[in-house]
Amino acid sequence: MFKKIIAILILCLAAYTSIKTQLPLDNFIDNPTNKEFSNKKAFNHVQQLGHAAHSVGTDFHETAASYIIDELEKLGLDVQTQEGNSFSDWGTFAKVKNISARIKGTDNSKALVLMSHYDSAGHSSKGASDAASGVATVLEGIRAFIAEGHSHKNDIIILFTDGEELGLNGARLFVKEHPWTKDIGLILNFEARGSGGPSFTLVETTDGNAVLMNEFIKANPTFPVANSLAYSIYKKLPNDTDLTVFRKEANIQGFNFAFIDDHYDYHAALDTPERLDNNTLSHQASYLMPLLAHFSNANLNNLSSTKNNVYFNSPLGMHSYPFTWILPLVIIALVLFILIFIYGKRHKKLKGKEISKGFFALFSTLIINGVIGFFGWKLILRIYPHYNEILHGFTYNGHLYILFFVLLSLSITFYIYKKVYTSTNTKELLLAPIVVWIVLNFVISQVLEGASFFVIPLFFALGLFFFLLQKEKPNLFAMTLLCLPAIFILVPFIPQFPIALGLKIVVSTSILTVLLFGLLLPVFGFIRRKKSLGHILLFASCIVFIIAHLNNEFTPEQPKPNSLVYLQDNDTEKSYWLTYDNILDNWNETYFKEALSENICVKFGSKYNTKFSKIAIAESINIPKSIINISVDTVINNERKIRLCILPERKLNNIDINSETRKIFNDFSINGTPISTKIESKFFNDKSPKLATYYVVNKEPLELSFSIHKDSIPHIELIEVSHDLLSNKFLNVPKREDNMIPKPFVINDAVLVKNTINFNE
Numbered sequence: 001m002f003k004k005i006i007a008i009l010i011l012c013l014a015a016y017t018s019i020k021t022q023l024p025l026d027n028f029i030d031n032p033t034n035k036e037f038s039n040k041k042a043f044n045h046v047q048q049l050g051h052a053a054h055s056v057g058t059d060f061h062e063t064a065a066s067y068i069i070d071e072l073e074k075l076g077l078d079v080q081t082q083e084g085n086s087f088s089d090w091g092t093f094a095k096v097k098n099i100s101a102r103i104k105g106t107d108n109s110k111a112l113v114l115m116s117h118y119d120s121a122g123h124s125s126k127g128a129s130d131a132a133s134g135v136a137t138v139l140e141g142i143r144a145f146i147a148e149g150h151s152h153k154n155d156i157i158i159l160f161t162d163g164e165e166l167g168l169n170g171a172r173l174f175v176k177e178h179p180w181t182k183d184i185g186l187i188l189n190f191e192a193r194g195s196g197g198p199s200f201t202l203v204e205t206t207d208g209n210a211v212l213m214n215e216f217i218k219a220n221p222t223f224p225v226a227n228s229l230a231y232s233i234y235k236k237l238p239n240d241t242d243l244t245v246f247r248k249e250a251n252i253q254g255f256n257f258a259f260i261d262d263h264y265d266y267h268a269a270l271d272t273p274e275r276l277d278n279n280t281l282s283h284q285a286s287y288l289m290p291l292l293a294h295f296s297n298a299n300l301n302n303l304s305s306t307k308n309n310v311y312f313n314s315p316l317g318m319h320s321y322p323f324t325w326i327l328p329l330v331i332i333a334l335v336l337f338i339l340i341f342i343y344g345k346r347h348k349k350l351k352g353k354e355i356s357k358g359f360f361a362l363f364s365t366l367i368i369n370g371v372i373g374f375f376g377w378k379l380i381l382r383i384y385p386h387y388n389e390i391l392h393g394f395t396y397n398g399h400l401y402i403l404f405f406v407l408l409s410l411s412i413t414f415y416i417y418k419k420v421y422t423s424t425n426t427k428e429l430l431l432a433p434i435v436v437w438i439v440l441n442f443v444i445s446q447v448l449e450g451a452s453f454f455v456i457p458l459f460f461a462l463g464l465f466f467f468l469l470q471k472e473k474p475n476l477f478a479m480t481l482l483c484l485p486a487i488f489i490l491v492p493f494i495p496q497f498p499i500a501l502g503l504k505i506v507v508s509t510s511i512l513t514v515l516l517f518g519l520l521l522p523v524f525g526f527i528r529r530k531k532s533l534g535h536i537l538l539f540a541s542c543i544v545f546i547i548a549h550l551n552n553e554f555t556p557e558q559p560k561p562n563s564l565v566y567l568q569d570n571d572t573e574k575s576y577w578l579t580y581d582n583i584l585d586n587w588n589e590t591y592f593k594e595a596l597s598e599n600i601c602v603k604f605g606s607k608y609n610t611k612f613s614k615i616a617i618a619e620s621i622n623i624p625k626s627i628i629n630i631s632v633d634t635v636i637n638n639e640r641k642i643r644l645c646i647l648p649e650r651k652l653n654n655i656d657i658n659s660e661t662r663k664i665f666n667d668f669s670i671n672g673t674p675i676s677t678k679i680e681s682k683f684f685n686d687k688s689p690k691l692a693t694y695y696v697v698n699k700e701p702l703e704l705s706f707s708i709h710k711d712s713i714p715h716i717e718l719i720e721v722s723h724d725l726l727s728n729k730f731l732n733v734p735k736r737e738d739n740m741i742p743k744p745f746v747i748n749d750a751v752l753v754k755n756t757i758n759f760n761e
């Protein structure tokens, strides 16, 4: 009994450490000498940059740029800025300003780039994590590197891009126009999609990852969190970091280091320095420093490869092997299984009836937990409909729900296995999970090669299976030890999927928990008090659910994201209130007492394609119209050329330029820079009238020029956007209450003016 408790405790401890040891502790870099990375100094940069919103065009954006330039100059570096217009595949157009500096190496070799972006996401994010944390990591890292005084062969380029949040505009400008692009051998990019948790290494490769990963392992970062499963998924998704632009446009490879936990802080007013986890910041440094030392001297000419590696991290470090081993390993596992099975049959150790009980137990557990995981979250959303106001789908108490589903799955599993358990059938019960894992690994080898390292726990399970056939009751501690690889490799993935992709896929947590349990049967199988354990786990899951319930409401710590927008339609001379909220609150409900049923035609791009949910008539306050000057309107050889200037009479953040006649333009320029109006993509299609979103920088007026066939009639609609709803004297919108924040990912707190330009026929 005592032994069994110890064994369970060891497994629990291993599970706990597999998650907790992924990133450094808070005081990882404590009291460093001047030549080491100082977390304190880095955090100071985060505080300086992250105390106010600094998206492109805002006042603090300029301040942030000056701060960074000053800091680089303090290091004795020659700082460059690159300013220019940039149009993205998303249709965003802005004048952006990249900041860079170059440190000469001893050889005339390829350069290593340390990159992050310094703009924050509009409209309310303070950008402390995304990506002041990245800027701070690079600034402090390069300071420590210079102080250390090591010589290095490769040039080091520090690049802080602008306009990443608009549509990677700064990176595009750099790749297209900067002469240094051709010198780049490798990029290390620091990013964030949340405010905590481990930072994941995502390799951005032009072809295979083998050389890059081998070099990464040689560089020997202290807390590597890198696995080829994430790599495979990342490759399949349409990803969008600055690094993607460098890969696509210039064939340049690199590593992204991005933390993704606490997603609720992302792009929100909650992205403040206080909410950035200190150990997460340390984790970024724990990548930068060894990789900077390694890659500043490595040969950056030969980093491409046609070969791919499977790789993963464990508490022992990084492990990797070639893709070519994937199928052979599964086949070896299968052959081993068959041999062990024949051995067991010959020695009359495997009873058919007990084996079928094992399959029954495993499949019923998988089905029940699958159903609970799948419908459970939908049910929770019914009980707490206000969770839907969090658009990305990870609630403030989301971690508790993950724990709830883990505990519930385990308790159900113990109850079911209690039914089939006898004191001698553990070996037969283990057979079903082994078969399922063999099938799973075979499927993985065909469709998701990066996850192939899941074969490692399978080999340990086969070893355990063999021991169990040899001895009725093998040493429990020996078996516990052999179960550890399964825990170390699989446990981090149990919470990871919903953290990465939202609680809607919490079913992955339930299923993976059961699959892991199967591999741990050599220990759990011998525990006689399964029912009591089931009770304890069920009780624990109830407690966790209650704690989640007690934390379900919006509070100042976990505020409700809400929205309100004012629209003045100059075409119809009507004004409206609009919101994206399904559940209104004290702050915005008064505006929708008499909500209209009609839908008006204004559309904005938003990350989750969110549509306005409510609309109501608003009083008109005559927001000043922009002055529209048509300076050129001539016809030469059947071609009509038009040039016009839009002079805003108020401070604008951006102007959406829409056209129902997108395809009639022979050419189209914004402020002298030609853009394409003919591309077809997710953002440009027949359903969307979008031409471009122009971000106003330095109050520069918007100048459009285009040519069309002389008989065509152009249609151009402008929607002018300012995010100053709350400071508009005439609208008098009160401040939000403490337990509310502006809803991110949608247009918000905005005063919009819609206007169709009249062209003479």
Ligand SMILES: [Zn+2]
Binding pocket: 117, 130, 131, 164, 191, 192
């Ligand atoms: Zn970012």
